[in-house]
Amino acid sequence: MKRRTFLKGSALGSMVAFFASSNLNASLLKDKDLLNFKEVLASTEDKVIVPDGYKAEILISWGDPLFKKASNYDEKKNIDKKAIENAKLVFGDNNDGMSFFPLMENKAILAINNEYINPEIMFNHQGKDLTLDDVLYEQASLGVSILEIQKEKDQWSVVLDSKYNRRIDANTKMSVSGPAKQQVLQNEKFVYGTLNNCANGKTPWGTYLTCEENINDFFGSLDEKIEFSKEQLRFGFKTQSQYGWEKFDERFDLSKNPQETNKFGWVVEIDPFDPNSIPVKRTALGRFKHENAELIVENDGTVVVYMGDDEANEFIYKFVSKHKYQKGSDTSKILDEGILYVAQFNGKIGDFMGNGKWIELEYGKNNLDEKNGFNSQADVLINARIAGSIVGATPMDRCEWIASHKESGSVEVFATLTNNKNNTNPNPANPRTKNVYGQIIKWKHKSSHKDNEFTWEIFALAGNPDNQTSLNKGSNNITSKNKFNSPDGLSFDRDGRLWIQTDGNYSNKEEFEGMGNNCMLAANPKTGEIKRFLTGPIACEITGIAFSQDYKTMFIGIQHPGEKLKGSTFPYGKTPRSSIVAISKIDGGVIGS
Helix, strand or coil, X not given: CCHHHHCCCCCCXXXXXXCCCCXXXXXXXXXXXXXXXXXXXXXXXXXXXXXXXXXXXXXXXXXXECCCXXXXXXXXXXXXXXXXXXXXXXXXXXXXXXXXXXEXXXXXXXXXXXXXXXXXXXXXXXXXXXXXXXXHHHHHHCEEEEEXXXXXXXXXXXXXXXXXXXXXXXXXXXXXXXXXXXXXXXXXXXXXXXXXXXXXXXXXXXXEEEEECCHHHHCECCCCCCCCCHHHXXXXXXXXXXXXXXXXXXXXXXXXXXXXXXXXXXXXXXXXXXXXXXXXXXXXXXXXXXXXXXXXXCCCCEEEEEEEECCEEECEXXXXXXXXXXXXXXXXXXXXXXXXXXXXXXXXXXXXXXEEEEEECCCCCCCCCHHHCCCCHHHHHHCHHHHHHHHCCCCEECEXXXXXXXXXXXXXXXXXXXXXXXXXXXXXXXXXXXEXXXXXXXXXXXXXXXXXXXXXXXXXXXXXXXXXXXXXXXXXXXXXXXXXXXXXXXXXXXXXXXXXXXXXXXXXXXXXXXXXXXXXXXXXXXXXXXXXEEECCCCCEEEEEEECCCCCEEEEEEECCCHHHCCCCCCCXXXXXXXXXXXXXXXXXXCCC
């Protein structure tokens, strides 16, 4: 597909041919039913808007109790020792990735990430006069929330005091496994806490994968003369952190505890069915700014995990397990032993397609040796970014979520590349300089996700066809009705709809004119058609997606409404609070049908 064809007009037009090579199971993709809803228009209103025939209900918001002894959210924002303890008993802030674990009919567990905090909303002083109590309150407000939910009639609600209800935060005891275990533990038995839990994954053996992303925001140094190593600089550590924890908790002071940072930046496995279980940081999956972990089980039981590094000009990774998964067998080593790969996308700029390969990140191979600063596989995994550069991985426009339609046995994989505003060196898979819109890329293996080679193409180049030219108009499946920027969350449902969530510029001005607030769209991966399904409130990100077992309820996250004091009062007309929303069809049908 040449540039002139890929960008022809702003209607679908010739895109049908472009998507004809899709490998998705046609029996699962009934085109006439796949996007069978009336598309929602862009909006700047401070509410969740869903299609006609649907309803959206708040399931839980930041500060809502998980236990009967917890207090309700305090609009007065009095932060003291009692508030700190209460934060451990309520739903955390800034919900992100989540997974649905069925228990029995009309009962389930939701495991939900609580990525970070917004001091400007959390405190009366808007984060300008932090105290130790404030920091402890912040540390208790992020991490992961695990909660039981039940459905009565047609409405889901939280089960207070469920034996499954649990908060995991910045001080929770955790174990470490995999090749970098000893180097991370540093003669200790455990590490403590998980930070910046962005997106997620779910294993077939019933565990939850939470992924640590921008951990550098929490570390700083009281020693202004500190000299950072190249490894620390590559991860973005600076003297002054975003949140100022180093001023009150020396664990986050790089001048006093430089090794503490190696305890974060991992995928963490959690058993949601056992509230007494200790989460495990799986080092074999590599250390970087993880977005999600898309886990696929091959026919022979091999487990493949795709992961993106959410920073400009970083990479896409794949882990292939050594051990096979069999239902009922021991799964403790599956995510500990295997090979981590990094992706290289090749082709010509302007073709929007090409070939690619997965390159091993194994100590002793591909120049990953002592000459380049690696003395063990642990070094390779802890500094996966540097290893990726040495072996020639392709810098990407901030890879966010990765998704594959597992139900169809597809060997296609989709990934959102949200934006790269400072890109001055485009490449075939990331063809724009100063990329403010982002794109969705897909790649396909010949026979198996274990293959080391693949073909790739750009599924959608986001843009504004109404006031931009050339590449910034977007691809042919971007129209005046569905235009968006910064695709982020990405997930398939059972029937093959590809759900796209955005976390971008909501100014609705200039190059973003007509895009409104962040939104959620649905795409037909076979034809390339995209329709807006939902819009969110002011200044929010739409993120996180999970479905009930019957696919008649969709759970999505509204994160940081009113961030930077933008004026939202979602959802209750007072302090803006991140929330989980349950969406269903009024007629009781399957979402999207």
